[in-house]
Amino acid sequence: MSEVRVRFAPSPTGYLHIGGARTAIFNYLYARHHNGKFILRIEDTDIERSSKEYTRAILRSMQWLGLDWDEGPYFQSQRFDIYNKYLKKLLENKTGYRCWCSPEELSDFKNSLREKKLKFKKKYIEETNLHWLSERENIYPVVIVETPLEGTITYKDIVKGNITFSAKDLNDFIIWRSNDTPIYNFVVVVDDSDMGITHVIRGDDHISNTPKQIIIYNALKLELPYFAHIPMILGPDKKRLSKRHGATSVEAYKQQGYLPEALFNYLVRLGWSYGDQEIFSKDELVGKFDLDNVGKSAAIFNPEKLLWLNAEYIKSSHHARLFDEIIDRIPEEERSKLRSDSNFFKLIGLVKIRSRTLRELYENLKFYFEPYPNEYDSKGVRKFFSKKTLYEALRALYKKLDVMIHFNEENLENAFNEIATEYNVKLRDLAQSVRLAITGKTVSPGIFEIIELLGKLRTMRKLQYAIQWIEKHITFE
């Protein structure tokens, strides 16, 4: 077989969404696996709804996901010359015809045909004496492709197998608007052919477009590509995934703190599998991905599993990489200091196993450079700041730490234990009140570990602040 050439062809009428991203990924992987070319084409023939802003956003999302393309982006809006050339051909060989009818007339006619269980065909225009086939005043013509009255159109889908349509079930369809611009079904065929696309890999919502496109291929005497229709992604209610199911754009997942590899991995595994394996590097995917293990049925998007995968990727990421990923969230004045602070990088290591997103990672990290917590967890305050003995223990601990010279885990642990015994409090309760004092939360890495990393100065400052806070806000019974 000659070189594999595939394409991803989004229309810039919105951000790149999860479904589109998966289609792009499948195309990308198929190209890379077969040493072929991955082409990007922007389908902006609907000038009204397309925008430059969305185009930029789509490219940005693709780059973020690591979907680098080999050719393009081509813009259909710049290729009207080519479409005109093929349009001429279609008109010349009479598979396309001009129709002088208004949108209203056309839709009324289709409705009346529907009542008779008939499809819209040129033959019925003629039989009904509509006079739409020759010029009329004040009406701009559309160009319509004529579909056969009988027979079948069959093609072999790489993922779904043989699919057959009856010609009698097909409407003749418009391929050129009365405002002199071409329509989707026509331009895809022309472009895919012109760009030498060998495999059309797209969502299975395009299955019913395929017979129409095959008719155009045949009419234009163009070679047919292979078709592979991949199942769609559904929401939890089994409806087509949309905004009401929550975040659907790639951009949104980026903002929420997902790693591109995690999203990529999750999306490939949705509808494709390789035995029991769940986690794949991109190189592995390039080696293993092929269309034959793509499933036939629609998949429900499961945010929980994506979250799990993201956590897995965060856990196995290098600290430096994670630092780079969250740097935008860190206050500017802290960035360079932290970059060369080896304790901060150690802390990243402690915190990353309890962070499922980069956002969480940042939240778990920020106590390190913030002088004291913005607020204390209210439940924690009730349990650990509101007991007199714990408060007294905390004060005693403060004094003990104040004279401690080597601020290491071992010494800290001894000090905590001594105070706990002395004041007859549980070590865990003392640890919790210190944790709350330092991080503002009841959850963090090991208390001795973080104190050691934080160092004496910053620890004492936070403890002092907490003690004062308690004195100011709490009245013991």
Added chain:
RNA sequence: GUCCCCGUCGUCUAGAUAGGUCUAGGACACGGGCCUUUCACGCCCGUAACAGGGGUUCAAAUCCCCUCGGGGACGCCA
């Protein structure tokens, strides 16, 4: 309504192509336990599915048919 596609645990799936090795495997989630200064991580255990009905066959999740269910398409959108 018409046409097309799909149907294994709640979810993603292994199982197909070569019907027996499937008392149906893995993963997420969920439940329990261990570890433990909190929360995680990690480890161990558990709950849970072949949509239904007919065939074919010594034998069917795997092949055939029907029913039911879900989705998609029927635009001068892509």
